Amino acid sequence: MRHLPDPARILIVTDAWHKQVNGVVRTLSMLAEQLEALGQTVMVIGPDRFRTLPCPSYPEIRLALCPRRRLAALVAEFAPDALHIATEGPLGIAAARLARRAGWQFTTAYHTRFPDYLAARIALPRRLAYAWLRRFHGQGSGTMVATRSLAAELQARGFGNTRLWSRGVDAALFHPGRAGPLPYERPIFLSVGRLAVEKNLTAFLDLDLPGTRLVVGGGPERARLERRHSGPRTRFLGALHGAELAAIFASADAFVFPSRTDTFGLVLLEALAAGTPVAAFPVAGPRDVIGAAAEPVGVLDDDLHKAALGALAIDRRACRRFAEQFSWQACASLFLDHLVPIRSPVLAPA
Structure with a gap:
């Protein structure tokens, strides 16, 4: 920690x-748990503390409604030494405004490729979304990103002061020893994640693969995908x-x-920790996570059919060995290193 009390x-x-289910929530949940295990005092302020409304086109996500006054009160009561703004939604925007008004320093994170998601959903030009994101993240003292390629990409788009912050995996939960028989024809090809348009599930579901395809997850595209592919x-x-x-992770064959838009893909590490090899496109995220592995733990190919079949030949023990290099404790320690002190009296409630 830089100049923070300990x-x-x-x-x-x-x-x-919570109750959202996605990689950002899993990351922040594990981060808070590990920070507290390291002796820190952590408060997470999420939409569960506010009146909310459903996100347009994605009702499973609840957005805080007019959070400024209550957020200010919660912040004043907690009296933080460091502030991290994890997302660019209503709460993130309100927190950044509070910080600006109080003269605080803070860090942000770039978890999600919102320009790609908005382009896919409402045809918003990416340049407009990136312009807004540059302004938002530029208010902070550093933007944490999961991979080197994402840092390079954002820097090329004018983002400054990016900080590499990798991820971890619960290697005790996701373990090859949890494998068991499944009542499906093998080989079993598994996909886990949010069923939304930006996840590109049809690229998997349209493949003519032997055996069985299993899809785990919920989301706004589930009903449509089930009607077409079930x-x-x-x-x-x-x-x-x-x-x-x-x-399920441990029992699948591949x-x-x-996805072509994920900034990391925690499910990649969860699959590998369970001993299950990966098939993916050679894009940022998969390329950063497994592309530099000393032993093959997956296949990256623009031909996803070829990648899926090729993954069946990967040594499952190598997958487990690779995943064991990633820990949530290391992730939390790196996060602490990137934090900055607020350096300002805590703002009184507005």
Whole structure:
């Protein structure tokens, strides 16, 4: 920690929090747990503390409604030593405004390729979205990013002061020992994630693969995808959690990750920790996570069919060995290194 007291009072403001199920929520949940294990005091302020409304086109996501006054009161009561703004939604915007008015320093994170998602959903030009994001993140003292290629990409788009902050995996939960028999024809190709247009699931579901395709997750595209693809060789299992999810990861023959827009892809590490090799496109995210592995742990190819079949030949023990290099404790320690002190009296409630 740079000039922070130890232990420190760390405030994380995020628009992505329980009951949402996604990589950002998993990252922040594990981060808070590990920071507290390191002796820090952590408060996460998410939409669950506010009146909310559903996100347009994605009702499963709830957005805080007019959060400024309550947010100011919560912040004043907690009296943080460091502020981290994890997302660019209503809470993130309100927190940045509070910080500006109080003269605080803070850090941000770039978890999600919103310009790509907005382009896919409402045809908003990417240049407009990136211009707004540059302004938002430029207010802070550093923007944490998950991979080197994402840092390079953002720097090329005019983002300054990016800080590399990798991820971890729960190697005790996601473990090859959880594998068991499944009542489906093999080989079993698995995909886990949010069923939304930006996840590019049709690239997986349209593949003519042997055996069975399993899809785990929920989201706004689930009903449409099930109507089009569900059948004896394609099964939609809904959202799974904990040991049940870990068992599916460990029992599959290959994990297929069709997204071209994820900034990291925590599910890649979860699959590998379970001993299941990965098939993905050679794009940022998969390329950063597994592209530099000393032993093959997956296949990256623009031909996803070829990648999926090729993954079946990967040594599952190599997958597990690779994933064991990633820990949430290391992730939390690196996060602490990137934090900056607020350097200002805590703002009184507005």
